[in-house]
Amino acid sequence: MIVAERKPFSEILSMVEDYSRILVVGCGSCVTICMAGGEEEVKILSSQLRLAFKKNKKDIEVEEAMALRQCDDEYMNNPELINKVKKADIVISMACGIGVQHATAFFNRIITDKPIKIVPGLNTTFMGANLDVGVWEERCVGCGDCVLEKTGGICPITRCAKSLLNGPCGGSSNGKCEINKETDCAWHLIIERLEALGELDRIKPIEMYKDWRPSHDGGPRKIIREDMRI
Amino acid sequence: MTEFEPKIIAFCCHYCALAAADVAGKTGLQFSPNIRIIRVLCTGKIEVPHLLKAFESGADGVVVISCKFGECYFKEGNFRAQKKVERAQSLLQEAGLKPERLLFDFVPGPGAKKFVDILNGMTERVRSLGPNPSVH
Ligand code: SF4
Ligand code: SF4
Numbered sequence: 001m002i003v004a005e006r007k008p009f010s011e012i013l014s015m016v017e018d019y020s021r022i023l024v025v026g027c028g029s030c031v032t033i034c035m036a037g038g039e040e041e042v043k044i045l046s047s048q049l050r051l052a053f054k055k056n057k058k059d060i061e062v063e064e065a066m067a068l069r070q071c072d073d074e075y076m077n078n079p080e081l082i083n084k085v086k087k088a089d090i091v092i093s094m095a096c097g098i099g100v101q102h103a104t105a106f107f108n109r110i111i112t113d114k115p116i117k118i119v120p121g122l123n124t125t126f127m128g129a130n131l132d133v134g135v136w137e138e139r140c141v142g143c144g145d146c147v148l149e150k151t152g153g154i155c156p157i158t159r160c161a162k163s164l165l166n167g168p169c170g171g172s173s174n175g176k177c178e179i180n181k182e183t184d185c186a187w188h189l190i191i192e193r194l195e196a197l198g199e200l201d202r203i204k205p206i207e208m209y210k211d212w213r214p215s216h217d218g219g220p221r222k223i224i225r226e227d228m229r230i
Numbered sequence: 231m232t233e234f235e236p237k238i239i240a241f242c243c244h245y246c247a248l249a250a251a252d253v254a255g256k257t258g259l260q261f262s263p264n265i266r267i268i269r270v271l272c273t274g275k276i277e278v279p280h281l282l283k284a285f286e287s288g289a290d291g292v293v294v295i296s297c298k299f300g301e302c303y304f305k306e307g308n309f310r311a312q313k314k315v316e317r318a319q320s321l322l323q324e325a326g327l328k329p330e331r332l333l334f335d336f337v338p339g340p341g342a343k344k345f346v347d348i349l350n351g352m353t354e355r356v357r358s359l360g361p362n363p364s365v366h
Contacts, residue, residue, distance in 0.1 A: 043282075
C-alpha cells in the first residue's frame with residue numbers, strides 16, 4: 001500500500017487560514033489503513049482546525065467528507081461530495097499525492113463555475129508493508145522491471161541503501177547495513193534466503209547493469225490496457 | 231464577576247471508575263458538581279476524536295479514568311487509553327490549547343477516595359487554567 005504521514009499542523013494551518021470555508025476530505029483505502037488520512041484522521045484534523053480558529057476568534061467553517069479512493073473518478077463522482085467541494089473555498093485532501101492530483105483534476109473538470117483549490121494534508125512517503133501495529137516499512141520503489149525472482153523475494157533496489165545488484169558491499173556487518181544498526185543488510189537477507197532455498201548459485205554470475213528505462217525519470221509512466229477499453 | 235465554574239467531562243471505565251463512583255455515593259464522599267461522567271465499557275475504546283470533540287463541544291477539561299495497569303478487564307485497554315490521551319494532548323497543544331486540560335489517571339479496584347481526589351484535583355486544575363479559549 002501507499003504509506004503516508006500527516007503534515008505538521010502548523011503547515012496545514014498556514015495553507016488554509018486565509019479561507020473561510022474549508023473541506024477536509026479523507027481517502028478510504030491506503031491512507032486509512034496506514035492511519036494517516038482516513039475517517040478518524042479527518043475528524044482529528046477538522047477538530048484541531050475548529051479549535052485553533054475559534055481560539056483565534058476566526059469565524060471559519062470546517063466540513064468533513066470521505067471518498068473511498070481519491071485516485072479513481074468512480075469513487076468521487078458522488079453528488080454529496082461534489083456539493084461539499086462546490087461550497088468550499090479550499091479543500092484539504094487527506095489522500096496520497098496521487099489522490100490530491102487526481103481530485104484536483106476531477107473536481108476542476110466537474111465543477112466549471114469556479115476553480116477548485118486542493119492542498120495536501122499528508123506527506124506521501126513510500127510503498128510499503130505493515131510490519132506490526134503502527135509499523136510500516138518501504139518494500140518497493142516501482143522500478144518497472146522486477147528482479148525479485150533472482151533475489152529470494154527481497155528487493156535490493158529498495159532495501160539496499162545503494163540499490164546494489166551484486167552485494168553485499170563492504171559495509172555489511174553482522175547482518176546490518178552500514179547506514180545504521182537498525183537497518184537490515186538487504187544482501188545479507190538475500191543470501192540467507194537463497195541459501196535456505198538451495199539457490200545460492202543464483203548470485204554467482206555478475207548481474208549486469210539494470211535497465212532503468214521502465215523506471216521513473218522519463219516523465220510519468222503510463223499503462224494502457226487496450227483489452228479493457230471500448 | 232462570578233467565579234469561573236469549569237465544565238469537566240470524565241470518561242470513566244465501567245469496571246473501576248464507575249464502581250468507585252458508586253462506592254463514593256454510598257459512603258457519602260462528595261465530588262465536585264462540575265463533573266459530567268460518561269461511562270465507557272473500557273477506556274481503550276475511547277478514540278482521539280472523542281477527546282477533541284469534548285473540547286470542541288464546550289468542555290474546559292477532560293479526564294479519562296481507567297483501571298490500574300495490569301487490572302484492565304480487557305487486558306490492555308488502559309495502556310491504549312493512556313497512549314490516546316498522550317496523542318490528544320499533543321494535538322491540543324498544536325491547536326493552541328494547554329495539554330494540561332486533558333488528564334489520564336486510574337483508580338485501583340473501587341477506590342472511591344482516589345476517584346474523588348482525581349475529580350476534585352482536576353476541577354481545581356482547570357479552574358486555575360481558566361475557560362477553554364476555543365469556546366469562551
Ligand atoms: S488516493 Fe492514494 S491513498 Fe487513496 S486509494 Fe488512491 S492510492 Fe490509495
Ligand atoms: S525490483 Fe523493482 S519492482 Fe521489484 S520490488 Fe524492487 S523496486 Fe519493486
